[in-house]
Amino acid sequence: MVAVLTMSGISKQFAVGGQIVHALTNVNFEINAGEFISVLGPSGSGKSTFLTLAGCLQQPTTGIINFSGKQLNDLTKQQKTKFRFDELGFILQNSNLISFLTVIDHFKLIDQLSHRKFNRFKATKLLQDLGVTQFTAYPNQLSGGQRQRVAIAKALYNNPRLILADEPTASLDTKRSFQVVDLLVDLAHAQNKAAVMVTHDERLIGKSDRVYQIEDGRMQQIN
Numbered sequence: 001m002v003a004v005l006t007m008s009g010i011s012k013q014f015a016v017g018g019q020i021v022h023a024l025t026n027v028n029f030e031i032n033a034g035e036f037i038s039v040l041g042p043s044g045s046g047k048s049t050f051l052t053l054a055g056c057l058q059q060p061t062t063g064i065i066n067f068s069g070k071q072l073n074d075l076t077k078q079q080k081t082k083f084r085f086d087e088l089g090f091i092l093q094n095s096n097l098i099s100f101l102t103v104i105d106h107f108k109l110i111d112q113l114s115h116r117k118f119n120r121f122k123a124t125k126l127l128q129d130l131g132v133t134q135f136t137a138y139p140n141q142l143s144g145g146q147r148q149r150v151a152i153a154k155a156l157y158n159n160p161r162l163i164l165a166d167e168p169t170a171s172l173d174t175k176r177s178f179q180v181v182d183l184l185v186d187l188a189h190a191q192n193k194a195a196v197m198v199t200h201d202e203r204l205i206g207k208s209d210r211v212y213q214i215e216d217g218r219m220q221q222i223n
């Protein structure tokens, strides 16, 4: 087994109005290449804090985060930005698409930023696999569900080693939700990716290799 992400003894505290909020307490987590892991938790339990730490978007108060043997705590701001772009695929609740770019232009932009030739075949295949065919539409011409599927395709486009999905099915109907989860599971298994999905929806965790639960900032494996 090849560990992609290891979080050891992670705690995160915030100072709010003279009080300390313990968002995460002594979290230990590991995900290997080829694994699909679900993290279940109610609102305010620490799920977003967990994902932002895993995604190198903020620093833990204590603890060590390793990505394929590299300590993320040690990276400079610039190195972190490059690391996120090269290695991570983020799927958020809201699609965060750029209003003045068409669907296909979002993929052209990713290739431009990477100084690569645009791979139209790869972009359209990914979109079609997710049920999106409106390649020349602008975000405001799509439904919320369609926008989210474009965002998922975007996250997968750079072929990331780790996929971090924050309630990725929040704006999708039941059928599409299961399709998206199936796609993430397939990606993990067939392409040896590590994928973490944070969700409150227990119906979606059936195909997970492992399930963690997070409550009041404490995380434990339940399955």
Ligand SMILES: Nc1ncnc2c1ncn2[C@@H]1O[C@H](COP(=O)(O)OP(=O)(O)OP(=O)(O)O)[C@@H](O)[C@H]1O
Binding pocket: 014, 015, 016, 021, 022, 023, 041, 042, 043, 044, 045, 046, 047, 048, 049, 050
């Ligand atoms: N930047 C911050 N400053 C102060 N407190 C914070 C900050 N970020 C998170 N918290 C607190 O940490 C705790 C965990 O929050 P977090 O957003 O990680 O939970 P969550 O499970 O993602 O919730 P939700 O599902 O509602 O988004 C909460 O008590 C929250 O108020």
